[in-house]
Amino acid sequence: MKSTLSPFPSTRPRRQVLAILLCAASAAPGWAAPPDSKTLNIVGPWEVHSLEPSRNGYIFTRLQVAETLVTVDNQGALVPGLASGWEVSANQLSWRFTLRPGARFHDGTAVTAADTVAALERARKNPGVLANVPLQKISADKDVVVFALSRPFTPLPAFLVNYSTQILAPSAYGADGNVKAVVGTGPYKVTLAQPPQKVETARFDGWAGSKPAIEKVAYLAVGRGETRNLMATSGQADVVFTHDPANFDRLRANKTLTLQTQPIPRTVYIKVNAAHPALKDVATRRAMSLALDRVGMASAILHEPKAAATQLFPASMAEWHVPGLQPLTRDLSQARALLASAGWIPGPDGILRRDGKPFKVTLRTYADRPELPVLAAAIQAQLREVGIDMAVAIANSSEIPAGHKDGTLELALVARNYSLVPDPVGTLLEDFGPSGGDWGAMGWASASLRDAISALSSTYDGQRRSRQRGAIATVIQADLPVIPVAWYQHSATSHRRMANVSFDPLEISYRITQMQWTR
Amino acid sequence: MNHRLGWCTVLVLLGYAWLAPVALSDPYQQDLSATLQAPSAQHWLGTDALGRSVLARLAEGIRVSLSLALGSALLSAVLGASLGVLAAWRKGWLARALQCLADTVMAMPGLLWVLLLSALAPGEKWPLYLGLVLTAWVEFYRTTRASVGALLAGPQVQSSRLLGFGTAYIVRHHLWPAVRANWLTLLAFAVCNGVLAVAAMGFVGIGLRPPGAELGVLMTEALPYSDDAPWLLAAPVLALLACVLALQAVTHEKDRA
Amino acid sequence: MGPLLRGVVRLALRAAAVGGIVGVVSFLLMRALPGDAAYRIAAGRYGYDMVNSAAAEAVRQELGLDRPWWVQLGAWMADLLQGRLGRSLVTGDAVLAELAHQWGHTLLLALAAWALALAMGLAGGSLVALARKAWLDRAMGSLGLALKATPTFVVGLVLAIVLAEWAQWLPAAGHGGPEHLVLPGLALALGLAAGLGLVTLHSMRQVLASPSVAFAQTKGLPPTAVMCRHVLRNAAVPVVAYAGTQLVLLMEGVVVVESFFAWPGVGHALIHALVARDIPMVQGTALCMGWLFVLLNSAVDGLCWLLDPRLQHQEAP
DSSP states (O other): OOOOOOSSSOHHHHHHHHHHHHHHHHHHHHHSOOOOTTEEEEEESOOOOOOOHHHHHHHHHHTTSSBOSEEEOTTSOEEESSEEEEEEOTTSSEEEEEEOTTOBOTTSOBOOHHHHHHHHHHHHHSSSGGGGSOEEEEEEETTEEEEEESSOOTTHHHHTTSGGGOBOOGGGBOTTSSBOSOOOOSSEEEEEEETTTEEEEEEOTTOOSOOOSOOEEEEEEOOOHHHHHHHHHTTSOSEEEOOOGGGHHHHHHOTTEEEEEEEEEEEEEEEEBTTSTTTOOHHHHHHHHHHOOHHHHHHHTSSOGGGBOSSSSOTTSTTTOOTTSOOOOOOHHHHHHHHHHTTOEEOTTSOEEETTEEOEEEEEEOSSSTHHHHHHHHHHHHHHHTTOEEEEEEOOTTHHHHHHHHTOOOEEEEEEETTSSSSTHHHHHHHTBBTBOTTSOBSOOOHHHHHHHHHHTTOOOHHHHHHHHHHHHHHHHHHOSEEEEEEEEEEEEEETTEESOOOOTTOSOOOGGGOEEOO | OOHHHHHHHHHHHHHHHHHHHHHSOOTTOOOTTSTTOOSOSSSTTOBOTTSOBHHHHHHHHHHHHHHHHHHHHHHHHHHHHHHHHHHHHHOHHHHHHHHHHHHHHHHSOHHHHHHHHHHHSTTOSHHHHHHHHHHHHHHHHHHHHHHHHHHHTSHHHHHHHHHTOOHHHHIIIIIHHHHHHHHHHHHHHHHHHHHHHHHHHHHHTOOOOTTOOOHHHHHHHHGGGTTTOHHHHHHHHHHHHHHHHHHHHHHSOOOOO | OOHHHHHHHHHHHHHHHHHHHHHHHHHHHHHHSSSOHHHHHHHHHHHHHHOOHHHHHHHHHHHTTTSOHHHHHHHHHHHHHTTOOOBOTTTOSBHHHHHHHHHHHHHHHHHHHHHHHHHHHHHHHHHHHHHTOHHHHHHHHHHHHHHHHSOHHHHHHHHIIIIIIISOOSOSSOOSSHHHHHHHHHHHHHHHHHHHHHHHHHHHHHHHTSHHHHHHHHHTOOHHHIIIIIIIHHHHHHHHHHHHHHHHHHHHHHHHHHHHHTOOSHHHHHHHHHHHTOHHHHHHHHHHHHHHHHHHHHHHHHHHHHHOHHHHTSOOO
16 A cells, blocks of 8 residues: 655755755764874874883873983994993903983972882893893992993993883882882973873973973874775874885875884894794705795885895894805805705605605794784795695794794794894894794804904904804805895875974884974 | 576686696695785796795685585574574474573674684684584574464464374475575575674684684785785685585576566 | 563573673684794784793793693683683783773764665665666665675775876875775675665665555555655665664675774774784683674664564463
């Protein structure tokens, strides 16, 4: 039975509805009010889960809220931070760091050596870089912090740049010993800490140095690359860190943004279990290295052909990169020849076999760095061409040290940070220790490498240091306990309303105090 | 989309997905010098970020997604319907226990079940199957139980019983025709939901291992290139749309006037 | 017992059953996950640059992860009965506090999306039903299906590109003001609105063709009265019931949308907790989700019962 109701009761409501919609639409641009011109909006992928210095402390040192005893300048050289200077005793076993006179915490109290020692002792107890320092005792002597070592250790000042050694006030810790507020000594103080995503800071009036131009800072953690991209191109954020290389062309074409990419001391390499029966021959490892199309991967995936690794350390690490070293290249015929010399024979399906067993391995990697899974897929296809059947497992990053510990790890693709402390020796000590390292060598040891690293950490002689660095690079290039793939590129964009924005390749500070507004 | 067009689309998609390994190039063949190419004569749908042919990869993606979704949907449909018939027939404590089980399963959002189970064996297919089946069977169970319950108490079944016909006859001639329409519609829904759920898993990061292709993984991989290479994202999205619309058309009853 | 008391008792029983089963099952599932929990928690705390065996051992000692599983489960249940949900293994904060913070955001997003979806779906469906043009019906059917079939993150991406990047009307991500709610809410709402619109269309058409409406018109009632008193109320019942079932989809879509738009809610935290093996957080989230469902489903049942007088006079099954 058809109803006789007219399509719409009357035309009046329709006109009213249309009028409301038009008003809403024209008011819409007003919703997205331009960001508060006094607040700097920074976006990065790192979430702040805890205020504890050993965990997410890097956010607070980068935002220049907390300071460490030593820091670096724009060229990467060590300069005084919370310490105004340091000296080492003649026997190299005692270091004295003098605190900056007039330094104050954000709660108004003066910085004392006792507070500093307490913070450093706390850093020692928690996981951090200080575990690799042969420390015997840290003590306070008026306004000087004294480190007593058990053996000479030249990179100590570099170790004190690491964020886990940041100095917080006694009032920062609650009754249960956990950090309840980040009360540091830097030019900015925390006004809002909303884990896991937001941290807001404002200028600290008691800062003795020159007053920074930026008054307020808001940091937002955004995990997905596409979203960070949108925040840059839509102008919602002033500075955005870590872009997906896939978006580089688009960002460069955008007139409102400046994209800066630069190589950083972070290398992508394949960690090899050299105790695995298939991987223990040097010839096999060299063949795998020769099968990799590094230039292709660097161009297609990282969008920077120069990022193809020719050795472990990138060209930007001038002291560690050895120019004369035979570069790692691609040569499929030589790779096949090396594999044949190691006893591998291709089977009917193209997969290599030795003693009846196929060459089948698994590569573990993690998705925290978005390029790694894509690189892993490319490496899988390249190794297949020479007959190696490699499966890729994308897991949590912790499965790599776990696999190292229980021996189940075969291959792993990692992006290793050589600027945990400004001196790569810090990372090398951990990666190439006596029994290898969770992120470094596995089932492989070299006496000459170990000697070179320990010599580096105990001598000041420039020429000797240079020789040791060369030796380290050469041994790794020849034996390939880790197979370098690419050198990492750091990327960041800044909006044109910012001036004087530079990015720290060591990722220690955002250099907010140097930034300025253009209008 | 009408009935005939729906069937055509389904057949075309199935043919494309299952015949591709024979007719098209290798979906895993990479060519790092020819990445992100636009559709051309050589590559009908262009190439992706690693230089693989999108046409071949899409076929593989459709095959994996559809087999996962179809498999789990059929399994949950059969399971749910059987349990529904059982509950409606037997009544008593069995029905109450099943109702309680259904309530508990529905108490947690399906995605949580799939997430937890997929995290059990990342990269494998069986947890996805299990999770999808676990969340989908309840709808079938409920609808079947409701309609069968009414039917079993009705005069047709009673007279059939009195005439001496057995269980199999009743199921085939009374229950199935009444339940069929709803069941097929729900099946279509379950397949669509299955594909979408697996795509969401791929987005969140608990998808198949590389180089495996599946519609969700294809979409997630294409997201960063949405500006430079929109065809990368458009291809799997349109394929998914075509699947869903075709399934809806195929199972939709001839519409009332 | 009156129907109201019966409803409340049923609600309480369901909540208790949900609590027990969900808690135990999620605990067992998390225990069965491959990989070492101590390592994963250490990675969650210290990041992939600093996680190593020493850090994992320290975590294991600190959290007592080497106690037998039944001891850990018993401790969790004891805490639960005292109203504590434990402490997050990654951040160390009380789970209850973190959940409250996250749930506020998720509820806000979910309710905003639901309201938007209801408004768009009801308005769209009613208008199309009243227009009574066959091509419009078919167009709406196809559009609705297309929207439902598109994954939420694709919808979110398109919306973000159009509204945030090209038009620059709205911020792309983050939270804090009502303008941050629009994009994620819309992304969630569009899929739901499609379904609701189709159901409204179907229901309205049925009611408009029903004898009671024809009789009301024959009686001489003005069109507005016919609409309000007869059409809307009758059409509302199946729509409300359907809207209730959509809450499930909403909760699931929230996970994807929160991840995409960096919205600090439960879905976002759940993914992180799953990856980091933060067992108390996963348990707490699963529990709250379960209870929320029971609550919302009972609310929808109650709403249907209020709207439809026939249910009020029925015997309880």
